[in-house]
Amino acid sequence: MRKILIIGIGAGxxxxxxxxxxxxxxxxxxxxIPDKGTEKVALRQLREEICDRFIEQPGYRTVxxxxxxxxxxxxxxxxxxxxxxGKLADAYESLFAxxxxxxxxxxxxxxxxxxxxxxxxxxxxxxxxxxxAFDYExxxxxxxxxxxxARHRVALNRIGEPILVTTGRRIAGxxxxxxxxxxxxxxGETAFRQIDGADIDIYWGAxxxxxxxxxxSGRLSEVADEIERVRRxxxxxxxxxxxxxxxxxxxxx
Ligand SMILES: C[S@@+](CC[C@H](N)C(=O)[O-])C[C@H]1O[C@@H](n2cnc3c(N)ncnc32)[C@H](O)[C@@H]1O
Numbered sequence: 608m609r610k611i612l613i614i615g616i617g618a619g620x621x622x623x624x625x626x627x628x629x630x631x632x633x634x635x636x637x638x639x640i641p642d643k644g645t646e647k648v649a650l651r652q653l654r655e656e657i658c659d660r661f662i663e664q665p666g667y668r669t670v671x672x673x674x675x676x677x678x679x680x681x682x683x684x685x686x687x688x689x690x691x692x693g694k695l696a697d698a699y700e701s702l703f704a705x706x707x708x709x710x711x712x713x714x715x716x717x718x719x720x721x722x723x724x725x726x727x728x729x730x731x732x733x734x735x736x737x738x739x740a741f742d743y744e745x746x747x748x749x750x751x752x753x754x755x756x757a758r759h760r761v762a763l764n765r766i767g768e769p770i771l772v773t774t775g776r777r778i779a780g781x782x783x784x785x786x787x788x789x790x791x792x793x794x795g796e797t798a799f800r801q802i803d804g805a806d807i808d809i810y811w812g813a814x815x816x817x818x819x820x821x822x823x824s825g826r827l828s829e830v831a832d833e834i835e836r837v838r839r840x841x842x843x844x845x846x847x848x849x850x851x852x853x854x855x856x857x858x859x860x
Pocket of ligand 1: 618619717718719720721722723724725749750751752791792793794812813814815816817849850851
């Protein structure tokens with residue numbers, strides 16, 4: 608039976624690759640490499656660097672494929688995402704049928720960890736639900752959340768406190784009641800600007816794990832302007848940005 612490996616490659620530094628991920632790389636006959644357009648060239652380069660550095664057997668195959676554009680601006684956000692996933696499922700199914708023999712193993716190199724804001728697992732489940740048979744395995748990776756906390760040398764939470772991981776659009780109205788630790792990903796709109804930052808600390812990081820990494824931390828009300836400026840300048844210079852941050856309500860002990 609065909610086998611697909613979903614390999615978490617870490618969020619930016621090739622050294623984030625785990626030994627399990629390296630072993631998985633060396634089990635694959637073919638790698639499916641997405642092309643998400645020019646602004647993600649740097650991400651594609653990291654995937655290629657990982658293949659060159661860690662794959663021992665010569666002659667491994669890579670198959671590139673174009674990721675369809677996603678209409679993220681429509682009123683029905685969830686519906687738009689489902690439609691996009693359907694198109695990707697069609698593309699993946701054709702890739703497997705065309706490039707993977709019945710006894711072969713294919714791999715997707717997933718940025719960070721495959722369980723966090725990544726569609727690969729859902730897409731593979733969709734293909735299996737349609738009746739296309741294959742086995743699959745997931746190899747965990749170091750997510751941007753772990754890279755962020757490690758680089759800032761902070762824990763995600765204080766004793767016994769819950770943690771919320773969410774998107775920028777979900778915190779635009781403020782931190783939810785009862786949650787003192789919120790990690791924000793996928794925030795293209797600097798949602799932290801809309802939060803009263805007098806009693807909140809922010810630990811912000813962009814291009815984590817890469818040579819271009821930027822870190823800023825402090826009381827949100829004091830560093831929000833600086834983060835916005837640094838973010839804008841970096842984005843203009845590179846043409847794209849990936850950033851993540853932890854917001855933490857301060858506490859008087
Ligand atoms: C589609 S999600 C993928 C998350 C990934 N699966 C993970 O485990 O980190 C992309 C978001 O992750 C965050 N991210 C991923 N890599 C990052 C990095 N190297 N530096 C900062 N943020 C990153 C950003 O918030 C970005 O918008």
